[in-house]
Amino acid sequence: MSTQFKFMTLPHRSGTVANVFIHGYSAGHDMEDRCALRKAIPSSLHNCINIFAFWPSGHWSQFDTFISKGIWATARVSPFVGAGAVAVDRAIHFNRSRNRASDMGKTLFKQLDSYLLEHHPYVETVNLVGHSLGGRVVISALRERHNNPPDDGLVVGDVLLMAAASKLSGDEASAFGKLIKGKLCNAFSSSDKILLFNLGETSAGRNPVDNCKNVEMTDFGHTDYWASLEKVLRNCGFQGYQSGLPASSLAQTMVKKPDPVVHDHLLYDLLELTSERIRGQVVKHLRTSSWANLETDQSLYLMAKELQLLGGHCMVNLARGRGLKYVQILLMLAEHYELVNEMHDCAQVIELEAILISQFFQSSFGDNHTLASRKDILQQVRAMSEKDYFEQVDALAASLTVTSYFSTPEAPAPLYRKTQSSQPNLSKAVALASLSRWSSLSTLIPTEQLQTAFTNLKSAVKPGYSALIPAVAIVFYARLKLNNEGLL
Template identity: 25%
Template sequence: MQHQWDEMHRTRKPTFVRCGEPQGDVLNLYVHGYSAFFNRQQLGNFKEQLAGIEGSTNVMLFWPAGHFLENLFAPFKDVLGAVLGGGGLGAATVGVGKAIAYFLDHYKSVEARVDEVAKSLLPELATYLHSESLQVRRINLIGHSLGARILVKSVLANPETARELPLDNLLLMGGAICTSSPWDAVAAPLKGRVINCHSSKDWALAIKPDSERCIGRYAIPVTPALKAKVTNVHLATFDHAAYWPQLQTVVQYTDLLHERRGMIRSDQRSSEVRFAEEDAELFPALVQARPEELKFLAELMAQKRSTSIDATVREPLKLAIELQRMGGDTFMNMARGHGVSYRQIAEDVVQRLGIKFDQPLATVELPDLEAQVADRLIEQYKDKLSHADRLVFDAELQAAAQKEQGLFSRFDRGRSATTALSGTALAGLTGFILRRGAATAIPVVGQAVAAAMLLVTGVRAFSGPAYSITPLAVLVIGVIRQRMEREALNQEMDLVAQVVEAFDLPRDTVMRTVPSD
């Protein structure tokens, strides 16, 4: 690792780094983005992480992507000079402007290397495979941020080499490249798909220093000709920094290694499996759920006599399938081969709880539906508690508020239980319910929807949705989503927070620089 680090930084020439021992005849080539590694330890940790992707031979392209900490104090010398020299706020403001310009110039200098790296990537990969005597049947290309741009440009710059190599899938994560790129030409030499993982919570691409509409935030436009070759995967809770830490999840969720195909063909519930995995508003959230959240959902659904799972289940796929079943009518589920989508479950819960919106329900954002369900259920839940439990509940509220992370606290104790809560505080409140267990929560929530059940008679009452289960499930899944979004924002804002605290900048001014969706 020492030699590779020194050699790349001496020559500025990209180098291939094998991560772990070869595992079969499928090669995954990973290309990192801007500011990926500050030291050898970070590079070594990343190498170990890639080595943990089983079922393939894993190789990384280590290229001179720079790091914004390389000359950390250079951009702030004017700021420090102004402060120490008594130059006042005006001089310090000029210094901050120069610091920002420095970081933008640093990014632009790295971005300028992309075309050079891309031009030689595929030919050098072919040479590397020959020199290392690696016999591969399929090659998956995986790129993050500027690494995604390198891979796209490399395929476009070397179409003949791309056709000669056994290229399978091109997985783009938080890609810093325009949505209007020639995707037909990119997809042409691939035996598999172009898989675009994008997220509207990718704040880094939102403030990228140009007006480019990047695929990391938006879906690739899919024409009829591209329908079989391009797949857009919306990872709603991911920020720009989330892809590498959760790479195993991304690989499994996108089926990069074709691990699910045989299972789906032989599975008698294949339509349920596919429907659950394609529910982008449910399955990714369950994949990212914490153990206690999965435990609560399993215990919650296991209370239903007709359930097909028990309280020990922790697999996100099984939980997703069961929740979709409980959200639908039993006979209709049998007719269509699966349950209903999570969005439909959330809308149904909103209607059953009598929650009203000023706009048509179908146009309301899913997090807004979940927030209103949480607001209604937690208030009702609190009213049903004993005096002693309510004291514990209030203490939980205060503790959760004090743990609030990030620059700007949105919590106001004078407002209702959830309308002003961030993900951290809401998770803290729901943690109280989780620790008490599903068995104690169901009777309370069951009373909240009992009036709705009076309207249901005959066969419908026997076969209809599990209204004592789905409201609490929507509450918990909403908590998972809010927590992931909050953690994502905190990661992106961490550097900004350090600068704000160091120079005592006006927080409202800094907040206005962060664009919202």
């Protein structure tokens, strides 16, 4: 498991003070959740630099493949024993994440200092906000800073612990108070039942702690802090919030049933702002699917809706009248191409798109295709003309059809090919032949190549995928060219 933080600076940054937010267990584990956490930061903090520090906290629903098989085998014998096995395994999983939070805290300031030096060298002060196990990360970081004083020159202002899943003694709090220039705040709630599962420790998130500024968040549950972050900041007198504009003074329009198409900002807003030429390419690829029903090129709403409908199970989507949000589609494709482990390195949507696009071209045309390189795909696409990139995506779309398994399309414009690769041809041949001869071929052909072949075949036969994949490649291009910070 990675021990690296993935830092992401939010839009609307200004000033020389950085607020660093750290999530807890079962949070920030995928792109959808990271987008939700970003939205929790109130506009009243726009006078600061706001940074999320994502770390591999794990998720309660993520089971190891071996463990999962063992639990299913146990459940077949007895549902009660199976349920007990799940409970024990999740307790072990949480304990591992708890230990990892402590380890991550020991490296927080070192990694943060490197990030600030590269991206925000003018930052003078950092405020820390940690929720749940994120609070444990912060406490561990302060403990490390106290035991081994650094020379990084960072000034720590306010430290806010929200529902901290960690013990904190009054003596430690007093020692930490001498390390920081601001307040050490402990936002706690005795109504937080989730912290009762933090066995073996009295969590600061449920109790006041001596030598802290204790702020009781009455009736708050464990998950209420991010949703009501502005209230927490106001009650605690958080430094960055005090100097900001109170967003609560602005009238907020509440939408009871938001339109899933219009409110998919990463897709709808992007398509609205991009050029007609690029939107035309999206429509062109969507129309190749028999599951799409686009009758006009002009309807932005229908274009976004049809793309959503191709995500997930097409029949289910058609029955309920809506598809998946764009970020959910990206996560679905990441699972399809077995790229789940790479998602920790993606703080922005465009970073996940870039990994997917390189995988699309690698699977269809081999490692030697220029766009198959994850390392420099952004630079390669920026260097391409619009016409050349569209031609490459057209070739990608052609390679995703079942008929392409009987004729091998090649990517056009050899200028963008490093060398010719025979892997695509072999992959298609393997995919067809292995339907009936998997065991014999597996001894002759590397497993990785067989997996690629089957993934390609699944992409060709899954309803809507042959249109969805090139459409996503065009959306990625639109995002890259638009370069709107709020939509990255």
